[in-house]
Amino acid sequence: MPMSAIPGLTPSYQDYARCVHCGLCLSACPTYRLWNLEADSPRGRIHQMIHVSQGELTSNAQLDAPISASFVDHIDKCLDCRACETACPSGVEYGKLVEYARARIERDYKRSLFSRLARRLVFRGLLPRPGRIAAAARLLRFYQRGGLQSLARATGVLKVLGLADRERLLPRIDDTFFFSQLGRTFPAIGPRRARVAFFAGCVAQVTFTQLNEATIRVLTANGCEVVVPERQLCCGALAAHAGVREVARDLGRKNFAAFLHDDFDAIITNAAGCGSTLKEYDHLFSESEAEYSQAVAFGAKVRDVTEFLDGLGLSAPLKALPLRVTYQDSCHLLHGQKVRSAPRQLLRAIPSLEFVELPYSEICCGSAGSYNVTQTKTSLDLLADKMKHAAATRAQTIVTANPGCLLQLRAGAQLHDTAQEVLHVVELLDRATARQQ
Numbered sequence: 001m002p003m004s005a006i007p008g009l010t011p012s013y014q015d016y017a018r019c020v021h022c023g024l025c026l027s028a029c030p031t032y033r034l035w036n037l038e039a040d041s042p043r044g045r046i047h048q049m050i051h052v053s054q055g056e057l058t059s060n061a062q063l064d065a066p067i068s069a070s071f072v073d074h075i076d077k078c079l080d081c082r083a084c085e086t087a088c089p090s091g092v093e094y095g096k097l098v099e100y101a102r103a104r105i106e107r108d109y110k111r112s113l114f115s116r117l118a119r120r121l122v123f124r125g126l127l128p129r130p131g132r133i134a135a136a137a138r139l140l141r142f143y144q145r146g147g148l149q150s151l152a153r154a155t156g157v158l159k160v161l162g163l164a165d166r167e168r169l170l171p172r173i174d175d176t177f178f179f180s181q182l183g184r185t186f187p188a189i190g191p192r193r194a195r196v197a198f199f200a201g202c203v204a205q206v207t208f209t210q211l212n213e214a215t216i217r218v219l220t221a222n223g224c225e226v227v228v229p230e231r232q233l234c235c236g237a238l239a240a241h242a243g244v245r246e247v248a249r250d251l252g253r254k255n256f257a258a259f260l261h262d263d264f265d266a267i268i269t270n271a272a273g274c275g276s277t278l279k280e281y282d283h284l285f286s287e288s289e290a291e292y293s294q295a296v297a298f299g300a301k302v303r304d305v306t307e308f309l310d311g312l313g314l315s316a317p318l319k320a321l322p323l324r325v326t327y328q329d330s331c332h333l334l335h336g337q338k339v340r341s342a343p344r345q346l347l348r349a350i351p352s353l354e355f356v357e358l359p360y361s362e363i364c365c366g367s368a369g370s371y372n373v374t375q376t377k378t379s380l381d382l383l384a385d386k387m388k389h390a391a392a393t394r395a396q397t398i399v400t401a402n403p404g405c406l407l408q409l410r411a412g413a414q415l416h417d418t419a420q421e422v423l424h425v426v427e428l429l430d431r432a433t434a435r436q437q
């Protein structure tokens with residue numbers, strides 16, 4: 001039976017051949033830095049991808065090597081942080097390659113029963129359905145606040161089940177969910193300088209309500225009217241990164257309908273991981289598909305909140321915040337979207353704030369979407385290194401630009417006892433923004 005084609009972007013021979021094996025990406029790759037193994041480097045992974053795609057690249061299916069457990073293991077261990085893209089002088093677009101490799105694995109490789117069930121539950125059963133996200137969050141909140149969490153930790157049952165590390169990385173569920181704000185419009189304070197749509201995320205609506213509210217406050221204080229389109233859904237980033245492309249495509253279509261009916265100056269996100277996928281929705285569709293032009297139009301409007309505010313210029317007066325602050329780059333903002341200076345500029349604009357660079361801030365903290373759940377040990381190893389450098393800065397506050405990184409770094413500050421507060425750039429800006437009476 002012929003295999004069903006993988007929808008969306010398929011890398012060409014030239015995409016792989018750009019890698020000239022120079023090795024300049026090796027020291028930028030978190031997994032290579034940890035293990036010093038060629039197979040877990042960008043160059044090594046690209047070599048393996050070419051091996052399994054020989055048939056496709058030469059139109060001779062007989063040349064395709066089967067997808068082995070070892071290939072899956074090396075591709076699964078990749079954080080998709082795209083630091084190798086930034087480091088590569090030949091312009092290898094590694095993100096495209098690894099996401100296609102994952103789509104191939106999803107189509108051609110049979111994972112364990114547990115893994116298949118878990119992936120089906122998360123990517124198809126949960127993330128695309130806001131009602132189920134809210135229901136699952138209520139259950140988790142009951143676990144966290146109803147005494148069960150303390151009991152599970154005290155009795156050691158989590159350790160017995162091998163879940164202690166994962167449980168420590170769980171987000172705290174909000175008291176009220178951001179879902180209630182969908183469909184609202186928040187007027188600009190003072191003369192209107194822009195009219196924007198706000199992309200609120202999926203799990204962020206039950207774990208980062210305060211961050212979303214702070215983002216809207218900062219935008220309105222700086223003259224933006226903020227519309228929160230009612231029918232928006234998860235961006236599909238986690239599904240796309242895991243190779244579950246048809247789910248990400250379906251979510252893309254629904255978001256086109258939710259956002260493109262109106263002419264916004266920009267579609268704003270405070271989540272770098274979502275922003276990367278929203279900007280690259282065109283990777284999920286082929287040029288011949290009707291949705292491709294919508295994907296391009298959508299992507300052209302998307303701005304990370306830091307990128308947008310830095311471009312617009314802050315108009316709201318800022319109060320002094322006498323804090324020593326460091327900044328961890330979110331991989332999908334720095335390497336995925338190439339936004340480096342905007343968050344730093346915004347932090348430097350806050351009076352009395354002392355900004356200090358974090359050594360190796362361009363290296364992933366280990367959060368990487370669902371990586372801290374699927375590859376918990378590696379994630380915690382990367383986090384330990386990150387917190388060592390963060391502690392050495394003697395910063396009181398670590399700032400970043402993505403909810404996943406916030407969770408990871410907050411867990412890191414607790415686990416490594418650094419006593420550092422961890423905030424999103426807009427949360428610090430919100431704190432510094434002097435409200436007009």
Ligand code: SF4
Nearest residue numbers: 019020022023025088
């Ligand atoms: S830096 Fe680029 S060209 Fe060089 S080995 Fe890495 S991916 Fe290949």
Ligand code: SF4
Nearest residue numbers: 029078079081082084
């Ligand atoms: S995406 Fe990150 S972890 Fe994966 S190969 Fe590139 S640098 Fe290494």
